[in-house]
Amino acid sequence: MDFQLLAYIIVFAVLVSRITSLWLIRFSRQTMGKLPPGPPRWPIVGNLLQLGSLPHRDLASFCEQYGPLVYLRLGKVDAITTNDPNIIREILCQQDDVFASRPQTLAAIHLAYDCGDVALAPFGPRWKWMRRICMEQLLTTKRLESFTKQRASEAQHLVQDVWALTQAGDPVNLREVLGAFSMNNVTRMLLGKQYFGSGSAGPKEALEFMNITHELFWLLGLIYLGDYLPFWRWIDPYGCEKKMREVEKRVDDFHMKIIEEHRQRKVNGDQKDDGNMDFVDVLLSLPGKDGKDHMDDNEIKALVQDMIAAATDTSAVTNEWAMAEVIKHPRVLHKIQEELDGVVGHDRMVTESDLSNLNYLRCVVRETFRMHPAGPFLIPHESIHATEINGYHIPAKTRVFINTHGLGRNKLIWDDINVFRPERHLTTDGSRVEISHGDDFKILPFSAGKRKCPGAPLGLTFVLMALARLFHCFDWSPPDGLTCEDIDTQERYGMTMPKAQPLIAIAKPRLASHMYQS
Numbered sequence: 001m002d003f004q005l006l007a008y009i010i011v012f013a014v015l016v017s018r019i020t021s022l023w024l025i026r027f028s029r030q031t032m033g034k035l036p037p038g039p040p041r042w043p044i045v046g047n048l049l050q051l052g053s054l055p056h057r058d059l060a061s062f063c064e065q066y067g068p069l070v071y072l073r074l075g076k077v078d079a080i081t082t083n084d085p086n087i088i089r090e091i092l093c094q095q096d097d098v099f100a101s102r103p104q105t106l107a108a109i110h111l112a113y114d115c116g117d118v119a120l121a122p123f124g125p126r127w128k129w130m131r132r133i134c135m136e137q138l139l140t141t142k143r144l145e146s147f148t149k150q151r152a153s154e155a156q157h158l159v160q161d162v163w164a165l166t167q168a169g170d171p172v173n174l175r176e177v178l179g180a181f182s183m184n185n186v187t188r189m190l191l192g193k194q195y196f197g198s199g200s201a202g203p204k205e206a207l208e209f210m211n212i213t214h215e216l217f218w219l220l221g222l223i224y225l226g227d228y229l230p231f232w233r234w235i236d237p238y239g240c241e242k243k244m245r246e247v248e249k250r251v252d253d254f255h256m257k258i259i260e261e262h263r264q265r266k267v268n269g270d271q272k273d274d275g276n277m278d279f280v281d282v283l284l285s286l287p288g289k290d291g292k293d294h295m296d297d298n299e300i301k302a303l304v305q306d307m308i309a310a311a312t313d314t315s316a317v318t319n320e321w322a323m324a325e326v327i328k329h330p331r332v333l334h335k336i337q338e339e340l341d342g343v344v345g346h347d348r349m350v351t352e353s354d355l356s357n358l359n360y361l362r363c364v365v366r367e368t369f370r371m372h373p374a375g376p377f378l379i380p381h382e383s384i385h386a387t388e389i390n391g392y393h394i395p396a397k398t399r400v401f402i403n404t405h406g407l408g409r410n411k412l413i414w415d416d417i418n419v420f421r422p423e424r425h426l427t428t429d430g431s432r433v434e435i436s437h438g439d440d441f442k443i444l445p446f447s448a449g450k451r452k453c454p455g456a457p458l459g460l461t462f463v464l465m466a467l468a469r470l471f472h473c474f475d476w477s478p479p480d481g482l483t484c485e486d487i488d489t490q491e492r493y494g495m496t497m498p499k500a501q502p503l504i505a506i507a508k509p510r511l512a513s514h515m516y517q518s
C-alpha cells in the first residue's frame with residue numbers, strides 16, 4: 001500500500017469518527033432535553049472568541065439578548081451564565097447539591113496545592129473537612145474577637161498614614177493605603193506579622209510578599225485558554241503555565257518559611273497562649289484527617305494561602321471602589337459625615353461597636369457591591385451531575401458563571417442602573433440595612449448556599465471600619481486639576497475586579513490634630 005493511500009484512509013477514518021462522535025453527542029443531548037438558548041458558536045472554539053477583556057459585560061449582554069439563562073460552549077467546556085435573581089436562587093440554594101463543586105482549572109491545580117484548599121476545591125469530603133476547620137477553628141466569633149485590638153491598631157495606622165501624607169502636602173494613593181490596611185489586618189491574624197508600616201516585617205519581606213500575592217491573584221483570575229482548548233497547552237504562547245509553575249514555587253517557599261518560623265517558635269516555647277494564637281499556630285496544633293496526629297504541611301499552606309487571597313483583595317478592592325464613588329459624589333460624602341458626626345462626634349475615633357449604627361454608610365457599601373461586586377462571577381461553580389433548570393438540560397461538569405455584576409445592573413430589577421444612589425437601600429422602617437443578600441437575591445456580595453463566603457462578617461468589618469475612619473477623619477476631593485466627574489470608574493477584569501487605575505485623591509483633616517497622633 002502506498003503512503004498516499006494510507007494517508008487518505010487515516011484522514012477518512014478520523015473524519016468519520018469525529019462526525020460520528022459529534023452526532024452521538026448531539027443525539028444524546030436531544031434525547032436528554034434542550035440546552036438553554038445562547039449565541040451561535042464556532043467549531044472547536046465555540047463562543048470563546050466572543051469574550052473580550054471584560055467578559056462579565058459580554059455575558060450580561062448575552063442575557064439581554066437570549067434571556068435570563070444562557071448556554072455557552074467554551075472550547076471543550078459547557079457553560080451557563082445568568083444575571084437573574086430567581087435562577088441564581090435555584091442554582092445556589094434549591095440545587096445547591098448539584099452546583100456546589102468547582103472546575104479544576106490549571107491555575108487552581110498549580111496555585112492552590114492541587115485544588116487542596118477550600119475556595120478552589122471540588123465538592124467532596126476533603127473540601128468539607130477544610131471548610132469546617134475555617135468555620136470552627138479560624139473564623140469563630142471568639143477567635144475573631146481576640147483580634148479586636150489588632151484591628152483597632154491597624155485602623156489607627158491607616159488614619160496616621162493618611163494624616164502624614166496630608167502634613168507633607170502629598171495626595172493619597174488610596175490603592176496603596178487600603179491595600180496595606182487589608183494586608184496588615186490579615187497577616188497579623190494569620191501569620192502574627194505586619195508587613196507594612198513602622199514595626200513591620202521589613203521592606204524586603206513586605207515587597208516579596210506583595211509581589212507574590214499580586215502574581216497569584218492575576219494568575220487565578222486569568223481565563224486561560226489551555227483550560228478550554230487542550231492544544232493551547234502545547235504551545236502556551238504567553239508562557240502562562242510556565243509562570244504558574246514559577247509562582248507556585250515562590251509561594252510554596254514563602255509559606256514553608258512561615259511554617260518553619262512558627263515551628264521554631266513552638267520549640268523555643270515562644271508561642272502565645274491559646275487565646276491569642278495566630279492562625280498558623282492554630283493549624284499546627286490541630287489533628288490531621290483520618291486519624292493523623294497533625295495536618296500535612298500542604299494542607300496548612302493551602303488554607304493559609306486561601307485566607308490571604310480571599311480576605312485581602314476582596315476588601316481592598318471594595319474599599320477603593322467605595323472611595324471612588326463617594327469622592328465622585330460630594331453629596332454622598334456630606335451625608336456620610338453628617339451621620340458619623342451624629343453617631344460618633346468629633347472627640348473620639350469610630351470603633352467596631354459603632355458600625356451597626358451607621359445605616360447610611362451601610363447603604364453606601366451595599367450600593368458599592370451592587371455596582372462593583374468584588375467577585376464579578378463569584379468563584380465559578382461547576383455542576384456535579386446533569387440536571388434541569390427552567391426545563392432546560394444542564395449537562396454534568398457545566399461551568400457556572402453567576403454574573404453578580406450583571407445582577408446589580410439588571411434593568412428588570414434596578415432603576416437607573418449606572419447611578420450611584422445609596423438611598424435606594426434605606427429600609428422604610430429605619431431598621432438596620434443588611435449588606436449580605438436578602439430573600440430577594442438582588443445583590444450577592446458574599447454568595448449563598450454551601451460555597452458562600454465564610455469570612456463575610458470579618459470582610460464587612462474591614463470594609464466598614466476603613467471607610468468610617470477615612471470619612472470621619474478627612475474631607476476628600478479629586479487631585480488638583482480634576483473635577484469630581486473626572487474620577488474614572490473603568491474596571492479591570494480578574495477573579496476580583498479592581499478599578500483599572502489606582503485612585504488618587506486629596507485628603508484634608510477634619511478633626512483636631514491631637515486625634516491623629518495618639
Ligand code: HEM
Pocket residue numbers: 118119120131134306307310311312314315318374375378379380381445446447448450451452453454455456458459460463
Ligand atoms: C469584603 C470582603 C469579602 C468579599 C466581598 C468576599 C466574597 C466572596 C465570594 C463572592 C466568594 C465566592 C462564593 C461562591 O463562589 O459562591 C467567597 C468565597 C470565600 N471567601 Fe470571601 N469575601 C470577603 C472576605 C473574606 C474573608 C475576610 C475571608 C476569610 C478570612 C474569606 C474567605 C473565603 C473563603 C475561604 C471562600 C471559599 C468558600 C468555599 O469555596 O467554600 N472571604 N468570598
